Amino acid sequence: MRRQWIKLSVISIAASTLPLLATAQAAPKVPAWPSTTLRIIVGFPGGSSPDLTARTLAEPLSKALGQPVIVENKVGAGGNIAADYVAKATDNHTLGLMINGNLTTAKLLNPKLPYDPLKDLLPVSLVGVSPLVLMAPKSAPGANAQAFLAAAKQAGDRWSYGSPGVGTIGHIGMELFKSKTGTQAVHVPYPGYAQVATGMIGGQLHLSMLPPALAIAQVKGDKLRAIGVTSSGRSALAPELPSMAEVGVPDFNLEIWNAVAAPKSMPPALVAKLAVLVSDIARTPEVRQKLYAQGWQVVGSSPEGLAKRIQADTRIYGGIIKTLDVSNQ
Numbered sequence: 370m371r372r373q374w375i376k377l378s379v380i381s382i383a384a385s386t387l388p389l390l391a392t393a394q395a396a397p398k399v400p401a402w403p404s405t406t407l408r409i410i411v412g413f414p415g416g417s418s419p420d421l422t423a424r425t426l427a428e429p430l431s432k433a434l435g436q437p438v439i440v441e442n443k444v445g446a447g448g449n450i451a452a453d454y455v456a457k458a459t460d461n462h463t464l465g466l467m468i469n470g471n472l473t474t475a476k477l478l479n480p481k482l483p484y485d486p487l488k489d490l491l492p493v494s495l496v497g498v499s500p501l502v503l504m505a506p507k508s509a510p511g512a513n514a515q516a517f518l519a520a521a522k523q524a525g526d527r528w529s530y531g532s533p534g535v536g537t538i539g540h541i542g543m544e545l546f547k548s549k550t551g552t553q554a555v556h557v558p559y560p561g562y563a564q565v566a567t568g569m570i571g572g573q574l575h576l577s578m579l580p581p582a583l584a585i586a587q588v589k590g591d592k593l594r595a596i597g598v599t600s601s602g603r604s605a606l607a608p609e610l611p612s613m614a615e616v617g618v619p620d621f622n623l624e625i626w627n628a629v630a631a632p633k634s635m636p637p638a639l640v641a642k643l644a645v646l647v648s649d650i651a652r653t654p655e656v657r658q659k660l661y662a663q664g665w666q667v668v669g670s671s672p673e674g675l676a677k678r679i680q681a682d683t684r685i686y687g688g689i690i691k692t693l694d695v696s697n698q
Contacts, residue, residue, distance in 0.1 A: 382582075402639060403462055405437040409466045410441050410455050412448025413533065413627075417561035418580050418663065419448070422496060422627045423466035425659050429650045430564040440697050447534025449475050449482060456489035458632045461639060464493065465630045470536040470629060473683045478536040478692050487683075490528050492641050492675035493629040497665030500600040500624055501542060502584035502610060504593050505576050506569050514596045514616035521552045521576060528554040530576035531565035537567070538576050541686055542623045543601055544695050546578075568592055580625065581606040582664030599623040606664055627665065628675050644672045 407430070408425045423440045431438040442679060443451040448471045455465035465471075473484045484490070500556060511517030532539035537556055546663060547553065559565045562583055568574045570592050579587070585607060588591035597611045598604045601622040604612075613621035629647050631640050650656055651669035660667050670678070689695070 370620055397493060400436070403434055405462055406437045406439055407431075407434065407462050407464065408441050409450045410443055410452075410463060412443060412445070412451030412467065412471065413466075413561040414444050414563065415442055416563050416696055417533070417625055418625075419466050419468055419585070421663050422660065422665065425656060425663070426466075426496070426629075426647065426650060429653070429656060431645050433650065447471075447475075447537045447558070449479075449484075449534075449536075452486070452630075453482075454492070455485040455630065455632055459511050459634045461635055463632060464643070464648035465490070467628055467630055468533075469538050469626055469686075470534075470541075471683060472628060472679050474536050474541065474664075474686045477587065477683070477687050477694065486679070489633050490596075490630045491633055491635060492672045492679060493640060493644050494632050494651070494672065495668045495670040495675040495678055496627045496629060496651050497660050497667050498626040499581055499606055499664050500598045500604050501539065501578035501665060502581055502598050502607060503546070503576065503596040503613070504566075504569060504573065504579050504584055504587070506574075507592060507594055508595055509575070514611065517596060518550055518552075518617060521554065522550060524552075524554070524575070526553045526555050528552070529553040529573070531557050531559050531568050531574045531577045533561045533565060534558050538623060538625045538686075541689055541695060542578050543576075544622070544693050545689055546599075546621070548693055551622060553565050566593065580621075580664045582662065585664075606661075606666060623670060626668075626678070628678075630675075640672065 411420045411423050413419050427438040427440055448468055452465055452467055455463055476482050488493055505517055508518040509517055530543050540669040562579050564576050566579055566583055566587055584595055588595050595610050597613050597616040598607055600612055600648055602612050648669040651667050657667045
């Protein structure tokens with residue numbers, strides 16, 4: 370009798386576990402991610418500030434994910450060609466390292482833009498922020514900043530300035546500068562800030578706004594002349610340079626930034642994972658130092674932090690675009 374009871378108990382237990390086994394076998398396996406190479410798309414040439422930031426993040430991100438992370442440059446339209454490419458990606462292995470304009474002013478300047486920054490891209494992390502530096506050729510007239518600004522005003526539209534493309538902060542910032550100083554320099558777009566610097570050294574441009582690391586390198590190389598930083602006060606990135614207020618341009622405060630964004634097709638769980646990794650990597654002492662040397666004050670924000678910055682800057686720069694009637698022409 371006892372043997373029979375034990376036998377029935379075993380059969381009963383086995384029968385009760387069959388549904389659980391069936392459920393476990395039927396449950397879909399969650400694929401490992403990333404399953405292949407992750408790409409960071411940059412809209413500016415190799416050696417540009419966004420390119421250097423992307424390459425600084427790529428190696429530690431690859432180590433953290435266990436897959437290769439490569440940087441691809443898709444240059445043109447002030448970074449908007451690359452941003453559009455990222456917006457349309459559906460492989461869950463494509464990210465973008467973008468500047469302010471791609472995520473804020475692009476659609477305001479060109480309603481026909483093939484992507485909408487607010488609808489087609491997902492914020493991942495604000496990596497770093499920086500003012501720009503108003504620059505002049507070494508041979509520019511004027512013994513000091515005030516004399517240079519007076520010469521720029523007197524030159525009218527005979528002078529030209531460069532930027533890394535329509536809608537970039539280098540472009541909008543210069544238009545704001547023109548409105549506050551009465552200068553009329555003509556805009557000439559270039560592929561990136563490095564090319565703008567080359568144009569100034571070669572005599573094709575009379576002024577521009579460059580990132581601090583690039584600007585200071587040109588000053589130390591005795592190739593260009595720095596006028597002042599585009600912030601309301603002096604910047605820790607270039608403490609030796611005066612602010613716009615100090616050189617006679619009050620109420621002027623302008624920053625550029627680099628951020629990581631993902632296509633809207635990427636699942637929220639993957640975006641959240643990437644956000645934590647990018648933020649943590651950016652704030653490590655080694656990467657922080659590298660980014661500082663490139664001219665960035667590290668932020669390493671959450672997706673929510675980047676979203677708030679995008680909203681705030683869209684309002685600010687949207688107002689400038691409307692007031693100054695800045696166009697994409």
